[in-house]
Amino acid sequence: MGNEERTEDLAQLIKRLKDHYTVTESEIARRIGVAPATVNAWVNRKRGTGRGPNTDKLRALASEFPAFSEVEIFAAAGRKAPGPLNPDAEERILALFRGLTAEQQEMKEIEMRALNERNQSALS
Known part of the structure; x- marks a missing residue:
């Protein structure tokens, strides 16, 4: 490593x-x-x-x-710092999310939660 x-x-x-x-x-x-x-x-x-x-x-x-x-x-803390999210990027992401079906939104939420949990537990 x-x-x-x-x-x-x-x-x-x-x-x-x-x-x-x-x-x-x-x-x-x-x-x-x-x-x-x-x-x-x-x-x-x-x-x-x-x-x-x-x-x-x-x-x-x-x-x-x-x-x-x-x-x-x-x-x-043994982690990498999350990247910054500016308001423009956040708005673009929300606009894309709003265009997904309910099932697709649920899948993206599960995926993002898994990535966040991985980041919380992963060492740098």
Whole structure:
């Protein structure tokens, strides 16, 4: 596998983030909309029943703490950052989706859900 030298995991990144912004795990949790126990589980590398932070929470970290990029945060979580979606592209995709039959829409939704789940669990 090509890129074996990931320099830090999410626990290490959160420690740097806490030091850089002088914030607690509770403050991080409040600002990204999760329970303090959730951030604590990330810091202590506890997997629990989930697959780690979801895309929205990782993006929230980048938004709330901009000294850390989305790419950097997603890499620490063991994932590749999703590509940006501008409003024009989103509108084109919705227009195409609206032109599909109900069955085709259902199939595309299943396909997109599977791709998202793969991205959530796949390592970079």
